[in-house]
Amino acid sequence: xxxNCCESLDMAELRCRKTVVKEGEEEEHQQCESExxxxxxxxxxxxxxxxxxxxxDGATCGVQEKEKEDEEEKDEDKKEEADSxxxxxxxxxxxxxxxxxxxxxxxxxxxxxxxxxxxxxxxxYLYTYHERKFWFSSRQExxxxxxxxxxxGLYYYYYKHMLxxxxxERGIYELMRDNRTVSGQTINAxxxxxxxxxxxxxxxxxxxxxxxxxxxxxxxxxxxxxxxxVYVTALFVSSxxxxxxxxxxxxxxxxxxxxxxxxxKVDYAIxxxxxxxxxxxxxxxxxxTGFLSNNINSASEMxxxxxxxxxxxxxxxxxxxxxxxxxxxxxxxxxxxSFDLVPSRKMADIHKVYLSSLFLAYVLQFQNPALLSSPLLxxxxxxxxxxxxxxxxxxxxxxxxxxxxxxxxxxxxTTGITFSYVAKRLMPVRESDFILKFLEVKFGxxxxxxxxxxxLLCQECFQTPSQDFFLRLTQASVLPFYLLVLLICLISTLxxxxxxxxxxxxxxxxxxxxxxxxxxPEVIYHVFHTMLFGALAMxxxxxxxxxxxxxxxxxxxxxxxxxxxxxxFRWLRLKxxxxxxxxxxxxxxxxxxxxxxxWREYFxxxxxxxxxxxxxxxxxTVELMNWIKTHAPMAAVFAGSPQLLGSVKLCxxxxxxxxxxxxxxxxxxxxxxxxxxxxxxxxxxxxxxxSLHKTSYVIIExxxxxxxxxxxxxxxxxxxxxxxxxxxxxxxxxxxxxxxxRFCHEIKMNYSPYTNYFSRVFWNRSYHVYKxxxxxxxxx
Numbered sequence: 001x002x003x004n005c006c007e008s009l010d011m012a013e014l015r016c017r018k019t020v021v022k023e024g025e026e027e028e029h030q031q032c033e034s035e036x037x038x039x040x041x042x043x044x045x046x047x048x049x050x051x052x053x054x055x056x057d058g059a060t061c062g063v064q065e066k067e068k069e070d071e072e073e074k075d076e077d078k079k080e081e082a083d084s085x086x087x088x089x090x091x092x093x094x095x096x097x098x099x100x101x102x103x104x105x106x107x108x109x110x111x112x113x114x115x116x117x118x119x120x121x122x123x124x125y126l127y128t129y130h131e132r133k134f135w136f137s138s139r140q141e142x143x144x145x146x147x148x149x150x151x152x153g154l155y156y157y158y159y160k161h162m163l164x165x166x167x168x169e170r171g172i173y174e175l176m177r178d179n180r181t182v183s184g185q186t187i188n189a190x191x192x193x194x195x196x197x198x199x200x201x202x203x204x205x206x207x208x209x210x211x212x213x214x215x216x217x218x219x220x221x222x223x224x225x226x227x228x229x230v231y232v233t234a235l236f237v238s239s240x241x242x243x244x245x246x247x248x249x250x251x252x253x254x255x256x257x258x259x260x261x262x263x264x265k266v267d268y269a270i271x272x273x274x275x276x277x278x279x280x281x282x283x284x285x286x287x288x289t290g291f292l293s294n295n296i297n298s299a300s301e302m303x304x305x306x307x308x309x310x311x312x313x314x315x316x317x318x319x320x321x322x323x324x325x326x327x328x329x330x331x332x333x334x335x336x337x338s339f340d341l342v343p344s345r346k347m348a349d350i351h352k353v354y355l356s357s358l359f360l361a362y363v364l365q366f367q368n369p370a371l372l373s374s375p376l377l378x379x380x381x382x383x384x385x386x387x388x389x390x391x392x393x394x395x396x397x398x399x400x401x402x403x404x405x406x407x408x409x410x411x412x413x414t415t416g417i418t419f420s421y422v423a424k425r426l427m428p429v430r431e432s433d434f435i436l437k438f439l440e441v442k443f444g445x446x447x448x449x450x451x452x453x454x455x456l457l458c459q460e461c462f463q464t465p466s467q468d469f470f471l472r473l474t475q476a477s478v479l480p481f482y483l484l485v486l487l488i489c490l491i492s493t494l495x496x497x498x499x500x501x502x503x504x505x506x507x508x509x510x511x512x513x514x515x516x517x518x519x520x521p522e523v524i525y526h527v528f529h530t531m532l533f534g535a536l537a538m539x540x541x542x543x544x545x546x547x548x549x550x551x552x553x554x555x556x557x558x559x560x561x562x563x564x565x566x567x568x569f570r571w572l573r574l575k576x577x578x579x580x581x582x583x584x585x586x587x588x589x590x591x592x593x594x595x596x597x598x599w600r601e602y603f604x605x606x607x608x609x610x611x612x613x614x615x616x617x618x619x620x621t622v623e624l625m626n627w628i629k630t631h632a633p634m635a636a637v638f639a640g641s642p643q644l645l646g647s648v649k650l651c652x653x654x655x656x657x658x659x660x661x662x663x664x665x666x667x668x669x670x671x672x673x674x675x676x677x678x679x680x681x682x683x684x685x686x687x688x689x690x691s692l693h694k695t696s697y698v699i700i701e702x703x704x705x706x707x708x709x710x711x712x713x714x715x716x717x718x719x720x721x722x723x724x725x726x727x728x729x730x731x732x733x734x735x736x737x738x739x740x741x742r743f744c745h746e747i748k749m750n751y752s753p754y755t756n757y758f759s760r761v762f763w764n765r766s767y768h769v770y771k772x773x774x775x776x777x778x779x780x
Contacts, residue, residue: 035748111246115236118253119121119229133614151646151660155271162202183637183694184428193365197276227279238289239557255552258476262548277319284311292521313357323374330379332528339497340394342521369427382415449725452668458714461542484559490520515570517563535536562587609763620766625651639674640699657693677719680738687757700768710723
């Protein structure tokens with residue numbers, strides 16, 4: 001009997017130690033269930049032994065033990081059944097993760113759908129507006145080409161040339177050895193005019209078989225309008241990424257469209273390099289915004305890095321001024337790195353993108369020396385060298401770090417200037433010296449009588465912005481909210497810089513209630529970005545096309561960001577209502593109010609623009625182009641204003657003396673020579689100048705000869721008189737004086753000696769065309 005009792009005890013112990021482990025349960029859960037079992041069994045075991053020792057026959061012990069075992073088995077079964085009905089912690093976590101992932105995917109899907117929809121709607125809007133403005137589909141080919149204003153039609157000419165060439169390779173060969181564009185010169189048109197957009201577009205037109213589907217001109221403007229759709233989509237994404245809501249993207253696009261006269265030039269000059277390049281820059285900024293963000297996984301970071309690399313290279317390739325824009329962007333990133341606001345690893349990756357893009361563009365742009373002497377390359381090299389010599393710059397107390405920081409700025413500045421000076425000495429770039437002289441005159445450090453410099457200073461894009469520009473931004477409610485958002489972000493950024501210099505580490509995982517909008521690297525970058533480009537826009541009105549789109553994007557992000565409102569309310573120390581609650585309310589209410597006000601005021605205007613048929617008709621120019629195509633010989637060379645010569649080249653293909661290209665100092669000097677027909681020069685002087693450029697025909701425009709300008713001193717004839725020293729000053733007034741009359745007036749009189757050198761062959765209300773006589777006949 002005692003043996004049976006001990007056997008029963010061992011069996012009971014084995015049963016109690018047996019633990020039913022479910023699949024997927026954690027170790028902690030197993031332990032929580034096993035501990036009560038072992039404790040209860042120890043107590044039961046002791047009591048059973050006592051009873052077994054008291055009961056001599058052992059019969060009672062066996063019965064009680066068996067009953068106890070049955071009760072334990074029933075309790076275990078009930079417990080297992082109850083536990084099986086309750087979800088385990090792992091399952092609860094998995095279901096929660098699936099729910100969050102599903103919400104994120106739905107949010108991402110609808111955000112991307114909204115971004116693409118905004119881009120497509122903007123492209124359709126541009127196409128419809130362009131059709132209504134120029135009656136494009138109902139015009140002949142010649143009249144369509146004239147609508148490319150501001151000399152931009154020259155680029156479209158090369159697109160046509162590539163399509164008429166026997167093959168794509170043959171077309172490139174002819175453009176690289178072009179002796180039919182500028183008289184007396186054989187130029188590489190691809191290098192000199194940055195014709196990669198036309199090359200790629202013509203190749204796409206060929207390989208897609210679009211010849212039987214769409215006309216070349218519609219394919220060309222369709223590609224440009226498609227890039228503008230990419231432009232606004234990238235602005236949408238940038239505002240969305242920073243604010244966390246796609247409402248900010250929609251508001252950014254709305255402001256961009258409303259302020260279209262100050263955000264883009266695609267309305268009137270489709271082929272301009274700006275319209276091809278700036279969409280890539282916008283994509284690069286969007287990729288950079290995501291790359292700088294702390295809340296990004298490795299896969300998204302790699303995607304942003306690859307996109308940033310591709311768009312940076314393309315941006316440099318298609319626009320000759322792109323490295324200046326990237327230099328300003330590089331300054332903003334340089335400040336982020338100097339204040340230790342972004343990880344060093346990411347800055348090293350960005351430097352690799354810049355350097356590799358510059359190198360590849362240098363190769364594909366036929367060893368362009370301007371890239372090697374660019375300020376961007378000087379900034380990159382100087383920052384890397386300064387960092388090498390100051391490896392402990394980000395260590396030490398506040399005063400020591402400030403001293404190191406000033407030394408860092410000094411080293412970067414001196415090293416960059418030295419490298420730029422050496423590069424320009426080794427590879428002379430005439431344009432860089434001209435730019436320095438231009439800036440000296442612009443900022444009042446020097447004066448000049450040079451025609452080219454004064455002509456550029458009189459261009460609208462190089463003048464200070466007018467009050468109308470700020471009035472338009474204020475009426476669209478962009479400027480007031482922009483100043484508010486910029487002020488809050490700037491103060492928060494300064495606080496972050498102080499904390500970093502004081503040795504406090506930067507918080508990587510910010511919460512909404514922290515109220516530190518200035519600790520997000522992407523926000524700090526955009527603060528520096530908009531301030532630097534804004535400073536340039538206050539000096540040069542042409543820079544507004546680089547600043548205003550990001551004003552719209554940055555402002556939309558600010559008013560839709562709860563973090564910005566929490567930051568403000570933390571400073572105000574609100575006690576009546578929780579700052580987070582009020583911030584969430586305002587981040588929804590403010591954009592909604594702005595959206596409804598914009599819809600009420602500007603939507604009818606947009607609809608009116610699309611429904612109103614505007615008239616663009618220039619019969620005098622059409623008549624001139626038809627005469628050139630039918631009467632001028634194939635070997636003729638035309639002289640005139642650069643803008644008009646761009647249209648002559650586009651519509652006829654004839655050789656011209658100059659081109660509307662402001663980045664080429666040689667062409668600017670040639671333009672100065674052809675402009676002498678509006679100066680007070682003798683017939684013999686003008687004849688010698690035109691003959692020097694092998695001119696066959698010279699076109700005199702009535703609008704320039706009788707030009708009336710509110711800004712005296714910026715008319716072509718005034719600038720020529722100043723350059724030729726044909727002016728006198730009396731009591732602060734400028735008067736023109738010369739022993740010769742103004743050429744464009746005198747030649748219309750048809751008397752000698754003008755008729756000896758020139759013969760009028762065509763005229764209408766706007767233009768007079770004179771043939772330059774090859775054999776001078778003296779008639780008195």
